[in-house]
Amino acid sequence: xxxxxxxxxxxxxxxxxxxxxxxxxxxxxxxxxxxxxLLDPDDFTRCGVPGMSAVSKRQTEFLAGRLCAHEALRxxxxxxxxxxxxxxxxxxxxxxxxxxxTHGAGWAAxxxxxxxxxxxxxxxxxxxxxxxxxxxxxxxxxxxxxxGDYAALNEAQRGLRVTLTFSIKESLFKALxxxxxxxxxxxxxxxxxxDSSGYARLRLLTDLSEEWNTGAELDxxxxxxxxxxxxxxxITA
Numbered sequence: 001x002x003x004x005x006x007x008x009x010x011x012x013x014x015x016x017x018x019x020x021x022x023x024x025x026x027x028x029x030x031x032x033x034x035x036x037x038l039l040d041p042d043d044f045t046r047c048g049v050p051g052m053s054a055v056s057k058r059q060t061e062f063l064a065g066r067l068c069a070h071e072a073l074r075x076x077x078x079x080x081x082x083x084x085x086x087x088x089x090x091x092x093x094x095x096x097x098x099x100x101x102t103h104g105a106g107w108a109a110x111x112x113x114x115x116x117x118x119x120x121x122x123x124x125x126x127x128x129x130x131x132x133x134x135x136x137x138x139x140x141x142x143x144x145x146x147x148g149d150y151a152a153l154n155e156a157q158r159g160l161r162v163t164l165t166f167s168i169k170e171s172l173f174k175a176l177x178x179x180x181x182x183x184x185x186x187x188x189x190x191x192x193x194x195d196s197s198g199y200a201r202l203r204l205l206t207d208l209s210e211e212w213n214t215g216a217e218l219d220x221x222x223x224x225x226x227x228x229x230x231x232x233x234x235i236t237a
Contacts, residue, residue, distance in 0.1 A: 119179060123232050
């Protein structure tokens, strides 16, 4: 695998901008924008990315995420590669590396770090959820404690609360799942703090392993940009 890949027209130039409030030492975040209308079926072959049978949107976001991963791995390890897909559909990272890929609504990113610095890392991007949809989903995503002040929030605050809680719990899952090898869901963790600086803190409500059990707390962070919300959870080594 060469250090430089063919760059398809469906993806914008790769960016190494770190949009989140707090940089993670040793971690590299690479992002791109993508347009399914510009995907050429031969782009997979040109980029050395295994093809997939799916609609154009799914194909393009997969390709965009793998291009970001290739560049992030090149910068962190000096050995770029395209992560394969595990049986559970998660990315298969090289030995000694942790990472996370996210994509949605035309934006994709990958964050990668060495395992000697970070045991787990989870990244998730979401489009801002409209308040009508947020009100329909809220009971599935928020725990009883999180629901406490929801009704008192205005429409913009309710949409943001559901978007943030959904995203940060997705990031938590991506960070923890490789460590516990056990699936868990929205009601199995709660967002106990978040503030305008982009800092967040979560608490587990279920036992996932001997180490990661009920009451364990983890830090996270988030940022809003354009119509997106990006969140990250990192677990230090």
